[in-house]
Amino acid sequence: MKFTSVMILSLAFLFSPLIYSAPVNVNIEASYDIAESLEISQSLAESIAMHCEVYECTEAEDIQNLNGMTQAIFDRIRLDLRFNIMERSLDLNGDC
Numbered sequence: 001m002k003f004t005s006v007m008i009l010s011l012a013f014l015f016s017p018l019i020y021s022a023p024v025n026v027n028i029e030a031s032y033d034i035a036e037s038l039e040i041s042q043s044l045a046e047s048i049a050m051h052c053e054v055y056e057c058t059e060a061e062d063i064q065n066l067n068g069m070t071q072a073i074f075d076r077i078r079l080d081l082r083f084n085i086m087e088r089s090l091d092l093n094g095d096c
Helices: 002-018 031-038 042-054 071-080
Strands: none
Touching: 031 042, 031 071
């Protein structure tokens, strides 16, 4: 019984690196949330957040050529990038 539990835990740790990122809206999230969700460096997350703040990002390719974005990172995170601007605060137009 003890061997079985150790084996299961070993397999869980072995395959845990295969679980990468979680979906994140790059147009509204802070850089630390982007870094944590996508499991990328803080500097790359800051580049993404700043870029999408200045230029509204609508697709993954909008951030593909940022400094620090390798093809491997892009391929790993692209399906977890969200771009819905409708989730932004209603305070954008002064109404509440």
